[in-house]
Amino acid sequence: MPLPHRVKIVEVAPRDGLQNEKAFIDTAIKVELVDRLAAAGFQNVEAASFVSPRWVPQMADGAEVMARITRRPGTLYSALTPNLKGFEAARAAGVDEVVIFSAASEAFAQKNINCSIAESIARFEPVAQAAREAGIRLRGSISCALGCPYQGEVPASAAVDVARRFLALGCDEIDVADTIGVATPAKVRAVMDAVTQSVDPARIAAHFHDTYGQAVANIVAALETGITIVHSSVAGLGGCPYARGATGNVATEDVLYLLRGLDIDTGVDLDAVVDTGQWISAHLDRKSASRAGNALAAKRAA
Amino acid sequence: MPLPHRVKIVEVAPRDGLQNEKAFIDTAIKVELVDRLAAAGFQNVEAASFVSPRWVPQMADGAEVMARITRRPGTLYSALTPNLKGFEAARAAGVDEVVIFSAASEAFAQKNINCSIAESIARFEPVAQAAREAGIRLRGSISCALGCPYQGEVPASAAVDVARRFLALGCDEIDVADTIGVATPAKVRAVMDAVTQSVDPARIAAHFHDTYGQAVANIVAALETGITIVHSSVAGLGGCPYARGATGNVATEDVLYLLRGLDIDTGVDLDAVVDTGQWISAHLDRKSASRAGNALAAKRAA
Numbered sequence: 075m076p077l078p079h080r081v082k083i084v085e086v087a088p089r090d091g092l093q094n095e096k097a098f099i100d101t102a103i104k105v106e107l108v109d110r111l112a113a114a115g116f117q118n119v120e121a122a123s124f125v126s127p128r129w130v131p132q133m134a135d136g137a138e139v140m141a142r143i144t145r146r147p148g149t150l151y152s153a154l155t156p157n158l159k160g161f162e163a164a165r166a167a168g169v170d171e172v173v174i175f176s177a178a179s180e181a182f183a184q185k186n187i188n189c190s191i192a193e194s195i196a197r198f199e200p201v202a203q204a205a206r207e208a209g210i211r212l213r214g215s216i217s218c219a220l221g222c223p224y225q226g227e228v229p230a231s232a233a234v235d236v237a238r239r240f241l242a243l244g245c246d247e248i249d250v251a252d253t254i255g256v257a258t259p260a261k262v263r264a265v266m267d268a269v270t271q272s273v274d275p276a277r278i279a280a281h282f283h284d285t286y287g288q289a290v291a292n293i294v295a296a297l298e299t300g301i302t303i304v305h306s307s308v309a310g311l312g313g314c315p316y317a318r319g320a321t322g323n324v325a326t327e328d329v330l331y332l333l334r335g336l337d338i339d340t341g342v343d344l345d346a347v348v349d350t351g352q353w354i355s356a357h358l359d360r361k362s363a364s365r366a367g368n369a370l371a372a373k374r375a376a
Numbered sequence: 377m378p379l380p381h382r383v384k385i386v387e388v389a390p391r392d393g394l395q396n397e398k399a400f401i402d403t404a405i406k407v408e409l410v411d412r413l414a415a416a417g418f419q420n421v422e423a424a425s426f427v428s429p430r431w432v433p434q435m436a437d438g439a440e441v442m443a444r445i446t447r448r449p450g451t452l453y454s455a456l457t458p459n460l461k462g463f464e465a466a467r468a469a470g471v472d473e474v475v476i477f478s479a480a481s482e483a484f485a486q487k488n489i490n491c492s493i494a495e496s497i498a499r500f501e502p503v504a505q506a507a508r509e510a511g512i513r514l515r516g517s518i519s520c521a522l523g524c525p526y527q528g529e530v531p532a533s534a535a536v537d538v539a540r541r542f543l544a545l546g547c548d549e550i551d552v553a554d555t556i557g558v559a560t561p562a563k564v565r566a567v568m569d570a571v572t573q574s575v576d577p578a579r580i581a582a583h584f585h586d587t588y589g590q591a592v593a594n595i596v597a598a599l600e601t602g603i604t605i606v607h608s609s610v611a612g613l614g615g616c617p618y619a620r621g622a623t624g625n626v627a628t629e630d631v632l633y634l635l636r637g638l639d640i641d642t643g644v645d646l647d648a649v650v651d652t653g654q655w656i657s658a659h660l661d662r663k664s665a666s667r668a669g670n671a672l673a674a675k676r677a678a
Binding site: 255257258259260261284285286287288290291293294295314316321325327328331332334335336337364365366368369370373376 | 586589593595596630636637638639666675
């Protein structure tokens with residue numbers, strides 16, 4: 075399949091990228107991060123999470139972040155909502171899109187939430203219904219769709235099954251996530267080919283982690299199956315909880331560099347993203363995990 | 377084009393990976409590195425460089441390295457030889473393959489050696505003749521074949537021209553190198569398609585740097601054009617002299633992880649390479665630049 079001419083990038087750093095940071099990050103920094111990303115031209119920024127602060131203390135200030143950001147016309151602000159309480163908080167905060175989630179791995183679902191995949195998705199029915207009634211966009215995220223830390227291989231049929239259930243709940247968009255970054259291009263092709271037989275490829279997003287250095291190659295494979303939505307995190311923010319010290323989300327700068335080289339339009343200003351990646355990495359007192367980001371910053375400094 | 381069933385990896389860490397290290401690395405460490413890599417199953421290890429120690433002091437002990445390693449049957453040991461003097465030293469040291477080189481960029485050739493590409497290649501005629509007479513394998517490396525720090529874009533025809541000249545000199549193998557790691561898959565495909573119209577793809581190697589995070593995706597693109605030889609460096613050893621602080625050679629662990637996922641045989645033991653990558657990184661007092669290497673090591677430690 076020929077590559078697309080345009081790709082939508084969902085920038086996930088403010089939520090997926092920061093949620094596991096140990097030291098609490100000032101709300102002002104989170105607000106600046108979201109605003110810088112929106113200003114760089116992203117159509118979609120994952121800005122907050124409305125989960126219990128006991129579970130994810132880093133995300134406790136979601137409502138304040140949403141209240142203080144400068145809403146940019148043309149940018150859609152998303153938030154994770156694990157239940158109806160979270161949904162109501164997200165709606166009150168003016169979120170454009172809420173995200174529900176499930177693993178594609180039964181072993182993962184049992185181990186983490188002590189129920190089956192089907193049960194875990196059924197629990198989101200009230201959120202889905204509330205989103206429909208409120209006219210808020212609904213996204214479903216399928217974690218461990220390409221591999222699982224407990225069961226290892228996950229069959230493509232498992233991702234297809236979860237995707238169909240999300241579609242039945244009314245999801246506008248569905249993420250196929252390689253949560254632990256284990257996939258290689260052949261696996262990506264197999265899973266995306268299977269999923270896009272049941273769901274319009276225009277609704278499917280590739281959410282890949284770079285834990286094993288495969289994410290950019292995996293994105294190319296996904297684009298070749300007709301996928302046109304890609305998740306990424308500026309500076310590669312976000313770790314891999316199943317391999318401490320390893321990298322997490324694919325870096326936005328690396329993805330933008332790829333897409334520019336492939337003549338694929340994103341509407342995003344790579345230079346502004348490089349600046350933002352260097353800025354937030356400096357704030358977190360670490361070197362950016364983005365290779366393109368570091369190379370472009372070094373070239374600029376030279 | 378379908379992917380190959382088998383790929384030869386040329387492990388370049390002992391030469392290309394270490395040559396720019398500032399602090400001199402003990403000969404014993406270099407010897408252990410070469411021996412560990414050969415034992416891991418590599419068919420070809422770039423073990424030394426016979427250049428003037430005034431130019432590359434780190435490589436001054438090439439003859440001693442060659443004398444002290446344990447030659448493994450089935451492994452071919454290569455060395456860089458910039459001139460006849462270097463060739464004679466390499467031959468005396470028992471090297472199996474000598475490597476000559478040229479840029480594909482006129483701007484690079486003029487800036488670095490103050491002559492044209494054609495002149496620089498003509499200077500290798502005595503080395504090529506001596507290698508033929510001695511029955512020593514000859515490899516030609518085309519640097520800046522996918523981009524140049526001075527002129528930027530390098531046309532595919534420039535790499536084709538250098539490849540033809542190397543072929544005329546009697547080269548058994550020719551490396552198409554992305555010295556500054558700027559390529560994306562579309563560029564790789566264009567250059568490899570052009571080069572393989574003039575040279576048997578079985579003789580062409582992909583030598584990619586991961587400076588912009590594109591190397592693994594670029595290797596997939598190269599394999600899809602019929603290339604079956606890939607260069608890589610354990611732990612991603614080797615920097616990018618044109619972007620200080622940026623990463624250099626693609627990490628062998630990342631490449632092996634990719635190829636294993638694509639069901640492509642290499643004959644190399646990934647676990648042994650992960651160990652070697654962690655060992656040499658610890659010796660150099662830095663974190664390995666290999667994502668797969670770090671993830672696999674972290675997983676093992678957990």
